[in-house]
């Protein structure tokens with residue numbers, strides 16, 4: 001459930017009509033709902049009830065400081081993949097002791113900074129990374145807490161670009177190799193084994209692949225225990241899907257209930273803290289991209305609705321053929337319905353937000369691209385020298401600018417002309 005609803009034919013974000021936001025702040029812009037973010041976060045914590053747990057929001061999904069700050073206030077931990085994300089978390093008031101650091105190519109300086117601020121855990125993805133981390137920790141006179149990200153080789157049944165738990169993905173350590181790598185981790189003097197983790201993919205719409213992965217991880221924990229290696233936490237990554245169109249993904253409650261049921265039959269489960277790294281399921285349906293129709297362009301085989309947001313603002317449709325709902329913001333005008341490809345201003349045929357959409361719209365009308373709160377702004381670029389859109393957070397009847405629209409001068413910040421002599 002989210003807080004974007006129609007009232008008398010006009011789409012609202014919480015108590016604010018979207019046309020007012022467009023008038024005050026211009027388009028395109030991302031509009032987030034604070035209540036929806038909070039609700040989605042609490043769905044996880046409530047589902048896990050009394051079982052020891054930590055929800056580490058995946059910063060990559062939406063890294064706006066206001067989003068991070070809100071989740072930090074609600075008690076969230078964070079899953080980061082770069083020092084940039086770490087600094088954002090710190091800036092937003094996040095607790096470094098609740099941060100887990102994922103990613104296949106952590107650099108020495110990134111490891112050093114994370115050790116310095118005292119993160120909860122490094123999710124290590126290879127033997128070489130383990131050795132690098134040990135060296136960096138030694139140099140700093142620290143002991144690095146580690147978890148190994150294993151690749152359980154389960155098919156998440158999702159888009160190939162966002163499936164990560166198969167043998168031929170670059171992520172994680174094969175389950176069969178994991179015992180040996182854990183033994184190495186236990187031997188390295190500047191590492192402390194604290195966890196086991198996996199992340200099998202994103203936008204999963206069934207619980208079965210998660211349960212398959214859990215089964216394999218529990219079997220691995222049993223074998224580790226035989227070798228005297230006992231972990232404090234099990235991190236099952238993120239990946240829970242959302243409804244973009246007609247998907248019916250399990251809710252956090254169903255997901256957690258299924259996991260806890262299986263876990264309850266595993267010896268020692270009450271001492272095993274569960275970690276999750278949800279991104280999309282918290283942020284996606286907490287945001288829309290608000291855009292205005294510039295022109296309607298009828299064609300012989302297609303009609304185009306050319307809008308002021310493009311693939312540089314929201315790349316998911318172009319990159320993954322992702323389907324996101326596109327809805328008129330004001331339905332009170334009796335427009336004629338037509339079939340449109342909703343396309344942006346970027347000079348690429350792949351620049352579309354949606355294809356073959358039945359819409360009753362006219363030039364100048366506002367459209368909302370739904371489910372744009374995750375992997376929206378964070379993947380925006382300046383392609384075609386387009387300033388990135390503003391981001392706004394609605395809280396009841398108030399609107400906060402949480403990132404102002406980029407200015408033209410910012411497009412060339414850091415660039416330089418060749419010196420006169422070099423021309």
Ligand code: LLP
Pocket residue numbers: 058061079102103162199201202203237238239240277278279280281316320374375
């Ligand atoms: N943990 C790790 C290690 C991850 O790689 C990811 C996402 C997450 C957690 C969060 O997964 P989520 O709960 O959001 O599914 N740009 C793509 C999605 C890429 C996901 C990458 N990893 C999209 O727009 O669909």
